[in-house]
Amino acid sequence: MNEHTNLLEIKDLTVHYVTVDGTVHAVENLNLTLPEGKTLGLVGETGAGKTTTVKAIMQILPDPPAKILTGEVIFCGEDLLKKNKKSMRKIRGKQISMIFQDPMTSLNPVITVGEQIMEVIRLHDKKISKKDAYTKACEMLELVGIKADRAGDYPHQFSGGMKQRVIIAMALACNPRLLIADEPTTALDVTIQAQVLELMRKLKAKYQTSMIMITHDLGIVAEICDYVAVMYAGEIVEYGNREQLFHRPSHPYTKGLFACIPNLMEEETTLIPIEGMTPDPTNLPTGCRFHPRCPYATEECSKTNPASKEIENGHHVKCLHI
Amino acid sequence: MEKTKDLTSSSEAGSIKKRSQVKEVWRRFCRNKQAMVGMCMLLLLIFAAIFADIIAPYDPVEQDIINRLKPPSSAHWFGTDELGRDIFSRILYGSRISLTVGLIAVGLSSIVGCALGAIAGYYGGVLDNIIMRCTDVLMAIPSILLNISIVAALGTGLQNVMIAIGISSVPAYCRIMRASLLSLKEQEFVDASRAAGASDVHIIIHHILPNSLAPLIVQATLKIGGAILSCASMSFIGLGIVPPTPEWGAMLSTGRDFLRDAPHLTAFPGMAIMFAVFAMNLMGDGLRDALDPKLKN
Numbered sequence: 001m002n003e004h005t006n007l008l009e010i011k012d013l014t015v016h017y018v019t020v021d022g023t024v025h026a027v028e029n030l031n032l033t034l035p036e037g038k039t040l041g042l043v044g045e046t047g048a049g050k051t052t053t054v055k056a057i058m059q060i061l062p063d064p065p066a067k068i069l070t071g072e073v074i075f076c077g078e079d080l081l082k083k084n085k086k087s088m089r090k091i092r093g094k095q096i097s098m099i100f101q102d103p104m105t106s107l108n109p110v111i112t113v114g115e116q117i118m119e120v121i122r123l124h125d126k127k128i129s130k131k132d133a134y135t136k137a138c139e140m141l142e143l144v145g146i147k148a149d150r151a152g153d154y155p156h157q158f159s160g161g162m163k164q165r166v167i168i169a170m171a172l173a174c175n176p177r178l179l180i181a182d183e184p185t186t187a188l189d190v191t192i193q194a195q196v197l198e199l200m201r202k203l204k205a206k207y208q209t210s211m212i213m214i215t216h217d218l219g220i221v222a223e224i225c226d227y228v229a230v231m232y233a234g235e236i237v238e239y240g241n242r243e244q245l246f247h248r249p250s251h252p253y254t255k256g257l258f259a260c261i262p263n264l265m266e267e268e269t270t271l272i273p274i275e276g277m278t279p280d281p282t283n284l285p286t287g288c289r290f291h292p293r294c295p296y297a298t299e300e301c302s303k304t305n306p307a308s309k310e311i312e313n314g315h316h317v318k319c320l321h322i
Numbered sequence: 323m324e325k326t327k328d329l330t331s332s333s334e335a336g337s338i339k340k341r342s343q344v345k346e347v348w349r350r351f352c353r354n355k356q357a358m359v360g361m362c363m364l365l366l367l368i369f370a371a372i373f374a375d376i377i378a379p380y381d382p383v384e385q386d387i388i389n390r391l392k393p394p395s396s397a398h399w400f401g402t403d404e405l406g407r408d409i410f411s412r413i414l415y416g417s418r419i420s421l422t423v424g425l426i427a428v429g430l431s432s433i434v435g436c437a438l439g440a441i442a443g444y445y446g447g448v449l450d451n452i453i454m455r456c457t458d459v460l461m462a463i464p465s466i467l468l469n470i471s472i473v474a475a476l477g478t479g480l481q482n483v484m485i486a487i488g489i490s491s492v493p494a495y496c497r498i499m500r501a502s503l504l505s506l507k508e509q510e511f512v513d514a515s516r517a518a519g520a521s522d523v524h525i526i527i528h529h530i531l532p533n534s535l536a537p538l539i540v541q542a543t544l545k546i547g548g549a550i551l552s553c554a555s556m557s558f559i560g561l562g563i564v565p566p567t568p569e570w571g572a573m574l575s576t577g578r579d580f581l582r583d584a585p586h587l588t589a590f591p592g593m594a595i596m597f598a599v600f601a602m603n604l605m606g607d608g609l610r611d612a613l614d615p616k617l618k619n
Contacts, residue, residue: 060516064447093519100517106510110532119528120518170518 006074007178007210008034008057013071015049015056018064022282026052028234030071031308034178034227039204039211041225041242043218043257045278049234050214054180057212058098059088075178094124097171101183103163107155113166114138114151120173140169144199161192165199172203179204179211185220197224218261222246230254233279233289236308240315250317252294288320296321350612357608363601371417380408382415382568391584401586404576409586412568413594419569420598423484423553424546430488432542435495440526442496443503454500457493465490469552473561483562487552491545498541502534536613543609547602554595570595 010032017024027049034040042050055061057073059080073080080088100106108116117137122128138148144165155163164184171179185193201224204211213225221228228245230238230253238251249255256274276293279285285292291301306320351357370377386406394401400409442453472486506512515525554571556562563569570591577587
């Protein structure tokens, strides 16, 4: 479906959380592709399964309760789900690395930031000497705009935006081919958000890294992503490149999301929210998962779960009425 | 070239900053008068243990029947026991045994306890259940009873006493470690480290252990006093260190027969035990205050 070679291909991924209160259908039959060197935005409400999806790629889901039931995660031609623990560890951090949502808690409070960056380097390069690793760590810090002489500082001595920079430095320390950013700017204020995004875009271009960006914010998607996947209740309801999705949103849910954004050009008094709440993931509606909230829902929507349809080149929509 | 120079100077800056955090704890510790008293008492004990050969005026096992049961005098500062041995010298030598038992028993139990607690807390599930139920069983048995049965099974002697005391205080460390693991393993930095490709062992040792060190240090310091006391009580009931080795508990035990005529036989070893335990407790409390970030400034 794409002219580029795909770095990552997810096929039929299903992840459930098995708990005493019932099975949570976190991700269901998910298909996703990411071409080499591109950025994919994963958009959706809280609980749509975005984080579960990327954690399944990394295989850092807590097991129990998480169970990957079916699917393949093909990264550079190899199925990651078939890899054993040891070879997976070599991929994490080296080939695929991840930036977490909250910079306040994703750094270890009792270790200096320099050592934390060194740790990633040394985990994947056993031969490197401590001194070289330290030099490399300092270079990484400089790269994200932090003075190297702060390598000996502890995380609490940095501001939130700087911590996120440190985390970006850690994530890029081993030149990964794929960078997963799980809402990297949610915990930051708007000016710092812009700085961090700019930095990520710059470094991504410099290192030729592909990226998956999880976000709630369609503004960030418009700014940084090449492809967009909209997730709803564990499924991808619409997938396409940025232009297709922003100019011709086709799924009722995507349309609803755009209707919630105030338009600067027009005079708008009220926004149109999507009615209702995300469904309880232990008790999902039958048929199309969005039908209870969908303004266009018909009788048939509650019966059949629509298959994904390609409405134009590379633009997939999961709706009966398209 | 200039860059490397820059980096070395920054690495120095780093180590200075790092030291300053230890310094910070030390500063807070120093401000606590009780803790300082405790530390001075402990230093005195350590000094006595190391230089017992030089300080002690007599051989601790040399008998002098003519001068038996003598009250304290200028020749025998703490008097003599039922065989005419100098009590002061025996207490000095006894501090060696008490400190050894305290340190080794606590070291043993903290290492075993932490490892078990870390496994239980990190992996959870069945393994957690097995380990924690075993520690529950150990905790249900009074520690002195447990010590007695272990020593009865292994035989008396310094080594077995240390093992017994060590085993009986494993559950406490196990619980502390498990509790801090349960809260720490949910932290995002643990996830982040896993996402960076770290193994479980690496995560536990490099990320979780340093974060849970403070309560462990406090527990260990307080437990050294407890271990010294346990060792003395084991010797008191005749299951610990065998005579003629000078040991405070054993000295108490033999002195008991002369309690009415020569109270100094029991008074001085008793005071020595109290001194050691008191020192450890004062230090433990001080360390807890110094390491608790909530009490900063």
